[in-house]
Amino acid sequence: MTRALCTAALLATVAWPALAVDLLVAGTPVQVGPGSGEVFLVDLNRDGRLDLVTKHLLQRVISVALGSGDGRFAAPTSIALAFEPGAITLGDLTSDGIPDLIVANKDATQELVRVLRGTGNGTFAAAGAPLATAPAIPFYKPFLHIADTNGDGHADVVSANGRRNTVEVLLGDGAGALRPGPVVTLDPGMDFYSHLLWDVNGDKRVDLVTAGRAADGRSGLIVPRFNDGRGGFRTGARMQFEGEAPKLLGFGDVDGDDAPDAIIGYAERNDVTVLINFGGLLTPDGAGRYRTGAEGFDAVVGDVNGDGLADILTANGTSVTALVGSRAGFAGAAGSPYRVGPGAYNLAAGDLNGDGKADVVISSFEGVALMVLLGQ
Numbered sequence: 001m002t003r004a005l006c007t008a009a010l011l012a013t014v015a016w017p018a019l020a021v022d023l024l025v026a027g028t029p030v031q032v033g034p035g036s037g038e039v040f041l042v043d044l045n046r047d048g049r050l051d052l053v054t055k056h057l058l059q060r061v062i063s064v065a066l067g068s069g070d071g072r073f074a075a076p077t078s079i080a081l082a083f084e085p086g087a088i089t090l091g092d093l094t095s096d097g098i099p100d101l102i103v104a105n106k107d108a109t110q111e112l113v114r115v116l117r118g119t120g121n122g123t124f125a126a127a128g129a130p131l132a133t134a135p136a137i138p139f140y141k142p143f144l145h146i147a148d149t150n151g152d153g154h155a156d157v158v159s160a161n162g163r164r165n166t167v168e169v170l171l172g173d174g175a176g177a178l179r180p181g182p183v184v185t186l187d188p189g190m191d192f193y194s195h196l197l198w199d200v201n202g203d204k205r206v207d208l209v210t211a212g213r214a215a216d217g218r219s220g221l222i223v224p225r226f227n228d229g230r231g232g233f234r235t236g237a238r239m240q241f242e243g244e245a246p247k248l249l250g251f252g253d254v255d256g257d258d259a260p261d262a263i264i265g266y267a268e269r270n271d272v273t274v275l276i277n278f279g280g281l282l283t284p285d286g287a288g289r290y291r292t293g294a295e296g297f298d299a300v301v302g303d304v305n306g307d308g309l310a311d312i313l314t315a316n317g318t319s320v321t322a323l324v325g326s327r328a329g330f331a332g333a334a335g336s337p338y339r340v341g342p343g344a345y346n347l348a349a350g351d352l353n354g355d356g357k358a359d360v361v362i363s364s365f366e367g368v369a370l371m372v373l374l375g376q
Helices: none
Strands: 024-026 036-042 051-056 061-065 077-080 087-091 100-106 110-118 124-126 131-135 143-147 156-160 166-172 178-185 194-198 207-213 219-227 233-235 239-242 246-252 261-266 271-278 281-284 289-291 298-302 311-315 317-326 329-332 338-344 347-350 359-362 369-375
Touching: 036 087, 036 347, 036 359, 051 087, 087 143, 100 143, 110 156, 131 166, 131 178, 143 194, 156 178, 194 246, 207 246, 219 246, 246 311, 261 298, 261 311, 271 311, 289 329, 298 347, 311 347, 338 359, 338 369
Parallel strands: 246 298
Antiparallel strands: 024 369, 036 051, 051 061, 061 077, 087 100, 100 110, 110 124, 110 131, 143 156, 156 166, 166 178, 194 207, 207 219, 219 233, 219 239, 246 261, 261 271, 271 281, 271 289, 298 311, 311 317, 317 329, 317 338, 347 359, 359 369
16 A cells, blocks of 8 residues: 555544643634634734634625734624625735735626735725636535746636536736636546645645545545646645545644645544645654544644644634644644634634734634634
């Protein structure tokens, strides 16, 4: 069996003892209104403090709350949309150092991506007509990422449906305009696809990693695709999972070698696996699966306790699990999983109060407030 192949039988679940001190404590909730989904922490107004952006699909709203630098946020303002935002992301498409907002949606015939320019004060302005990316299909689970895919120094947008086996690259001109670029075709029959973009093999080019169910319907695949420097992607070594389909929850350097590792979850299971990155080859860390208490939907990596080692946080629907990093692997934190609001499917981490430790903000799709947990 090669290092790129693993099966569910090899990944026995590991339960770790809780640590003695609480890793996270509750901060001030942020009242953003109902239906929060994707969560982003980014400095919108260039004051050195992280601000909060959340997507509200059914309400057709994007919420913005400016950070105060002490773990709290100002009262949010709402960006009203004429459509349901299927996915959002933020990045500098206009080369002015100010984050712009990119929004994906669909109508009856096509899927669309549009750019809202950041103004530098926490607001956004429309920037031209939306760009059609693909014909619309009934099932729509989009994702968006921003990265320079072709090495021209301008940020591009990578868009995908999540149900269709293609990924569309939209090339940026550095001034906020997008044009169609390469289309990447994935393995067929994988049902729901999850995607992440990161420089996996260390060549300073952003790569594409996808996961989903294989065409046989009985196993799952994780497939890295390495950037060729022109916006195209070549397929790397596939990692097969027998009996279940993995989903990519997040990337981050968990072992301190400056290479991004992956955290994967599984449908209707209460554990996650850490895949260590060996030059583009993703391999289980050897410890097995780490218990999360419920199905993981999102994950971030950050140093929550300030010890210089990476920790893992997962969003589990109604809770957040904290896995504390050590030289020997990860251990569940005291009090973890932490109970949070209903619909905790997304989270974001960053230093909200300037103490050098990662804090976390968690969505609440069925609630009206975001939970803030401060690293200790």
